[in-house]
Amino acid sequence: MEIGIVILLFALGLVLLIKGGDWFVDGASGLAHRFHVPELLIGATVVSIGTTLPEVMVSATSAVSGHGEIAYGNAIGSIICNTALIAAILIAVRPEKVDGKTFRTPVIFFFCAAALYLIAAYVFRNFSRIVGGLMLLLFAAYMVVIILQAKNAPKTITISTAGEEEAPEEESPLWKDMLLLVVGAAFIAVGADLLVENGTKIAQWLGVPESVIALTFVALGTSLPELVTAVTALVKGHGALSLGNVVGANLFNLVLVSGVSATLSPFALPQSKMIAGMNASLLIDLPVMLFVMAFLTLPALKRGKVTRGQGITLLAIYAAFCVFQFVS
Numbered sequence: 001m002e003i004g005i006v007i008l009l010f011a012l013g014l015v016l017l018i019k020g021g022d023w024f025v026d027g028a029s030g031l032a033h034r035f036h037v038p039e040l041l042i043g044a045t046v047v048s049i050g051t052t053l054p055e056v057m058v059s060a061t062s063a064v065s066g067h068g069e070i071a072y073g074n075a076i077g078s079i080i081c082n083t084a085l086i087a088a089i090l091i092a093v094r095p096e097k098v099d100g101k102t103f104r105t106p107v108i109f110f111f112c113a114a115a116l117y118l119i120a121a122y123v124f125r126n127f128s129r130i131v132g133g134l135m136l137l138l139f140a141a142y143m144v145v146i147i148l149q150a151k152n153a154p155k156t157i158t159i160s161t162a163g164e165e166e167a168p169e170e171e172s173p174l175w176k177d178m179l180l181l182v183v184g185a186a187f188i189a190v191g192a193d194l195l196v197e198n199g200t201k202i203a204q205w206l207g208v209p210e211s212v213i214a215l216t217f218v219a220l221g222t223s224l225p226e227l228v229t230a231v232t233a234l235v236k237g238h239g240a241l242s243l244g245n246v247v248g249a250n251l252f253n254l255v256l257v258s259g260v261s262a263t264l265s266p267f268a269l270p271q272s273k274m275i276a277g278m279n280a281s282l283l284i285d286l287p288v289m290l291f292v293m294a295f296l297t298l299p300a301l302k303r304g305k306v307t308r309g310q311g312i313t314l315l316a317i318y319a320a321f322c323v324f325q326f327v328s
Contacts, residue, residue, distance in 0.1 A: 013194030019184075020190075024232075031177050048244070063261035063262070077285075078250075084314040088311045100301050109138060131266075132258070292318075
């Protein structure tokens with residue numbers, strides 16, 4: 001394929017990502033207002049599922065075709081990237097207040113799923129169908145809890161400066177919000193695929209080493225939907241939606257991406273990279289994943305907000321993690 005066509009497809013992928021993210025956020029925020037659901041809840045469910053779909057498809061296909069290490073690395077790497085790069089950029093630019101009651105649910109479910117993941121990795125060194133099934137059960141339980149929370153959420157009433165109740169904003173039709181969600185998610189998925197595939201070809205054409213391609217275009221590419229959606233939400237003033245999207249996407253990377261992959265085709269813990277005779281993933285990747293999520297979420301739950309210092313620290317951790325991947 002000629003390099004000119006590759007560049008055009010790369011540009012098309014970028015346009016689809018940007019427009020898809022714009023429509024997806026509009027649809028999600030429209031649903032939040034319609035059903036009086038906190039934006040953080042919408043971000044941690046509907047938006048997170050939509051932005052995680054490309055990873056589900058990639059990981060499931062990889063597991064079925066016998067490449068379990070891709071399914072494993074995709075989940076862990078995406079969580080680290082989502083937390084220490086995407087969320088870090090967002091809160092470094094614009095720190096947000098956090099509704100602890102709403103934020104607590106996805107955080108608790110994430111660490112429950114992480115505990116199951118650690119047992120499978122450190123004890124059994126294998127991700128069996130039983131583990132996959134338990135992950136999917138956690139996903140189902142999370143969705144039930146979120147739906148119940150949404151049903152019980154108090155409706156918000158806006159009061160004017162004169163002390164009178166203001167008329168609610170005119171809602172867009174339900175079909176339009178749903179269409180924006182579906183088309184936006186499709187654009188994000190196709191755009192991310194075009195961007196990663198053709199970006200990799202451009203890098204190869206420029207003579208960039210394969211290790212750099214894997215660490216940048218491929219690893220970051222699977223998190224592009226989360227990045228585009230989060231930035232779009234931030235620009236539109238829906239910061240809670242973007243933060244909820246990141247935390248929800250991290251949870252779904254464990255319970256949905258890994259759950260579907262292990263259920264379809266069980267896989268063993270990858271052994272391709274060792275450090276001092278120890279599995280590099282057990283020594284570095286999993287501990288980093290846990291630390292960055294704890295560093296992002298636990299202080300936020302305690303203080304009711306995320307701070308710019310957290311964002312800067314997480315970015316430094318991500319930079320150090322990338323340097324380690326290059327030099328080790």
